[in-house]
Amino acid sequence: MQTNTPSLTALQITEKILNCKGNFVKVFWKSNPTPASAHKKAGIILEKVTNAVVRAGIDFANLSSVKEGIANGERGEVQSLPWGEWKQFPYVISHKDKEYIRLYPSVGNIPKVKYFVNNAEVDKNTFASYLTPSEANKLLNPEEKPLECFTVSADNILGTDDYNELIEG
Numbered sequence: 650m651q652t653n654t655p656s657l658t659a660l661q662i663t664e665k666i667l668n669c670k671g672n673f674v675k676v677f678w679k680s681n682p683t684p685a686s687a688h689k690k691a692g693i694i695l696e697k698v699t700n701a702v703v704r705a706g707i708d709f710a711n712l713s714s715v716k717e718g719i720a721n722g723e724r725g726e727v728q729s730l731p732w733g734e735w736k737q738f739p740y741v742i743s744h745k746d747k748e749y750i751r752l753y754p755s756v757g758n759i760p761k762v763k764y765f766v767n768n769a770e771v772d773k774n775t776f777a778s779y780l781t782p783s784e785a786n787k788l789l790n791p792e793e794k795p796l797e798c799f800t801v802s803a804d805n806i807l808g809t810d811d812y813n814e815l816i817e818g
Contacts, residue, residue: 665809673702673755675810678801685781694767695779698807701760703752707798708739712753714797741803748803754796 665674677700684693709715710727718724733744742749754760764776777785 671704671706673704675700676703676752676801677807677809678805679807680805682780682784684779688779693779695776696765696768697776698763698765699760702755702758704755705750705752706740707753709751709798712797742800749800750803750806751798751800753798756795 677698679699680697682695682697683689684695715724715727719726730742733742733749735741736743736748739751742751762773764771764773766776766779773788777788780788
């Protein structure tokens with residue numbers, strides 16, 4: 650799905666993030682959720698642009714929450730990746746000819762999100778009305794348990810802390 654929001658190349662992103670190993674960095678990324686069938690047929694294009702302070706270059710097994718969970722019996726030992734393989738541990742995962750950057754949210758920093766329908770900014774509820782009921786429910790009623798890590802397609806990362814015009818501007 651094509652949108653008007655430009656992306657950096659995977660190499661540019663990786664270089665910027667590699668230079669921030671374990672440090673906090675503001676990252677901007679986009680996603681294009683699939684609209685509900687009727688909206689998809691009507692040609693609706695959805696885009697969600699997020700900026701958040703994250704860390705990269707961390708070994709998941711070394712996170713204190715993971716170590717504590719294992720020690721307390723709340724989780725099992727750390728396993729291999731559920732999909733893909735490490736292209737550059739612990740930054741880049743390769744899967745089906747695509748690259749993904751593994752990021753770790755920073756505690757206490759709430760991501761900022763902007764929602765777009767056909768390139769026009771809308772509020773969260775309006776955006777949710779274009780999604781399937783299950784996806785709208787996930788957006789409007791997120792799980793309370795915070796993510797320990799997440800992956801973003803390298804193609805969808807817009808930039809790092811020097812790329813703030815879209816969200817901040």
